Amino acid sequence: MSFLNDLLGAAQGNQGGGSNLVAIAGQLIDKAGGVQGLVSMLQQHGLGDAVQSWVGTGANQQISGEQLGQALQNGGLGSVLQEAAGKMGVDQGQLLGQLSQMLPHAVDHLTPDGQVPAQGQGGFDLGSLASLAGKLLGGNNAA
Incomplete structure (x- = not known):
């Protein structure tokens, strides 16, 4: 039952989990x-069409x-x-399940005009991701 409760809590994006997820997404973007x-790496490893949809202005x-994960x-x-x-x-499977739901929104949010920012031209702002988490999770997460 505890495992199910943990899954439900994660799916509902409890504040602590949501904040941690934003930090992890930020860390992945930073390390990539x-x-x-990140976009280039995911494209090179089989997620080209999906990633392009996140960057683009469509769904x-x-x-x-x-x-x-792969x-x-x-x-x-x-x-x-x-x-x-x-x-x-x-x-790791649980984490990846949550990240696979959040990362498309994060990349979409960080590429508002349908263009990936050039390397070294900012584009990544943890505060921006935190505000996105607030919208996605329906809470008021402070970053």
Whole structure:
């Protein structure tokens, strides 16, 4: 029953989990070399069409946690995922399931004009992601 409660709490985006998820998304973007680096890495590892939909101005294509995990592992970010899952007290599969729901919105939010910001030209702002989390999770998360 505890496992089910944990899943339900994560799915509802409780404040602590939502804040942690934003921080993890930010860390992944940072470690990948910014929005441009993350987009490029995910495209190189089989998620090209989905990622392009996140950047573009149309609807965001969904991906599974398994697809995201495979792309991030292949892109060299497996240790970030493992550490983040440990800090949150969830298994990596649960974390990836949550990230696969949030990351499309995060990339979409960070590319508002349908263009990936050039490397080194900002584009990544944790405060911006925190405001997105507030919208997505329906809460007032302070960053």
